[in-house]
Amino acid sequence: MLLALKSNEGITAHVEEDKTFVLLDDDDDDDNDTELGEKDSVDFLVDEPETELHDVAGFSVENAYIDEKEDACDALGEIAFSTGAAFQPFLESSFQQVYEMRDFPHEDVRRAAFGAMGQFCRAQHQVWKENPTETNHQALLKLLDVVLPCFVENVRTEHERQVVMGILETMNNVIKSCKEEAFKNPARLKDISHVIRDVLKKKTVCQDGGGDEADDEEHQAEYDAMLQEFAGEGIPLVAASVPADKFSPFLNDLLPLLMSKTKSSCTVADRSFSVGTIGEILQALVTAPGGPGVAGRLSNRLLPVLVAGVRDSDAEVRNNSVFGLGCLAQAAGPIGVTDYPMMLSVFSNMLTKESDLRVIDNLCGALCRMISTNVDAVPLEQVVPALVGCLPLKEDMEENKTVFNCLAMLYTHSPALVLKLMKPIVAASTHVLGNNKVDQETQITLAQLIKEFAQHHSADFQAAVTSLPVEQQATLSAAISAS
Structure with a gap:
């Protein structure tokens, strides 16, 4: 190779x-x-x-040789990432050869080379995590110090949109894997934030409209939208990797670029992308150091945008907006309590009108985020029965984690309320236990809750179980035995 x-x-x-x-x-x-x-x-x-x-006016390269180089880059990246420490003796020589391909005349080879460089970084990070020696750590930092500036420069200067999309996607994967290690260099946060900003502002070379003349305006607009989505996807990944206060000045520059795409005059794709990205940024701030403070300060700017989004005519925009509101409540913590009455009113109105199953699932998730974050700020006697009445979730299986973690917490906080709702909770649980679309951690949490019902409230539990079809009874029995 x-x-x-x-x-x-x-x-x-x-x-x-x-x-x-x-x-x-x-x-x-x-x-x-x-x-x-x-x-x-x-x-x-x-x-x-x-x-x-x-x-020399130019170069031509035979297709077979282009394919060979592209395949070699792809293969080296995959082998490095899949074999980890076993690839270490070959990492330096492989990287040197792949790095040389970043200026290759054919775009497919350049794209593959950037992809492989990202895989080398992720592979070295994996090696360091498994064997956290100083040597492995320094090797990772050295690699990142070469690769990430290379990505940033080429996002700005590369002429081919497809190559830039590949670089942005690869850079996102590196940040997602390496997290804070990608930002050890003090200049890195600024460089990456600014290149994301430049793509969102259409200021890179590949967005200047001087590309392939055969591309019609519709295709160019489509490619530009895709480029901006790849860039936007990087914002929550950065937010999850650095302390919120450090990222806050850059986030303040980036948010208006996203918010400008939420207007009703924008396309559905733009509105969905922008509110979805805002939601993911807020989700990242939930766990980022200093995140609640930053989310609280952003609340006044973001709340009107997200509330407008839940009234959108498009279901995906509504879905992303509901998710964003739930994450805003969760990220802002106690600071966001003053907004609870208005948010609960919005969600209550939605529950009576909404017909899209995924949006309803995310409404359940958002309500549970609010309850889990500030349980005393929610009128539980009204909200929880309405929430349980929407179970089981139909489309968004990931929200089961949020919902059943919340119900398990409520069983400790307000056991009488949960016991009154045992029958619908038990019925809903049969759609989650043993469901391979639901993560194992959530299934364990739910199985423990069901076991609590069975051990400490056996009469009510048996009544709930016997009202179920035989197959669902068997599912419950197996879950209790296994937990």
Whole structure:
């Protein structure tokens, strides 16, 4: 694979025509064009002193060799990430060869090279986590110090949108894997935040409208939207990787760019992307050091945007807005309590009107985030029965974690309320236990709650169980036995 990357076989340099003859005689120019492949192409490896580099008009590369280099980059990245420590003896030499491909004439090879560089970083991070020596840590930081600035520079200067999309996606994966290690260099947070900002503002070379003339405006707009989505996806990943107070100045610059896409005049895709990204940023602030303080300060700016979103005509925009409101309540913590009455009113109105199943699932999740964060600020006797009445969740299985963690907490906080709702909770649990779409941790939490019902409130529990079909009874029995 390294030989495939080193090889210049199949690459041909084309010598620029003498401009004097072009100016004097168009016919000569035509003749020369037809003979270009025969007379004026030179082997890239041949050293001919009369052919200066500035005389070379361009290069052509045979498809088979392009494919070979692209495949070699892809394979090296995958092997490094899959084999971890076993790849260490080959990491440096592989990286050097792949790094050389970042300027290769063909875009597919460049894209594959950037992808492999990201995989090398993730592989080294994995090696360090498994064997946290100082040597492994320094190797990771050294790699990141080369790769991330390379990504940032090429997002700005690369002409091909597809390559830039690949770089942004790879950079997101590196940040997601390496988290705070990606930001050990003091300049890194600013550099990455600013390049995300530049993509959102359409200030990079590939967004200047000077690309392939064959691209119609519709395709260019589609590519620009995709580019901005890849850039936007990086914001919550950065928010989850650094202390919130450090990221706050950059977040203040980025949020208006997202909020400008939430207006009713924007496309559905833009509205969905922007409110979804805002929700993910708030979700990241839940666990980021200093996150609640930053989320609390942002609340006045974001609340109107998200409330407007829950009234959108498009279900996906409503869904993302509901998710964002729940995350805002969770991230802001005690600071957000003053907004609870208004948010509960919005959710109450939605529950009576909403027909989209995914939106209803996320309404349940948002209510549970509010309860779990500030249980005393929610009128439980009204909210919890309405919440349980929407179970089981139909579409968004990930929200089961939020819902059943909340119900388990409520069983400790307000056992009488939960026991009154035992029958619908038990019925809903049969759709979660043993469901491979629900994570194991959530299933364990739910199984423990059901076991509590069975052990300490056996009569009510048996009554709830016997009202179920036989198959669901068997599911419960198996879950209790296993827990």
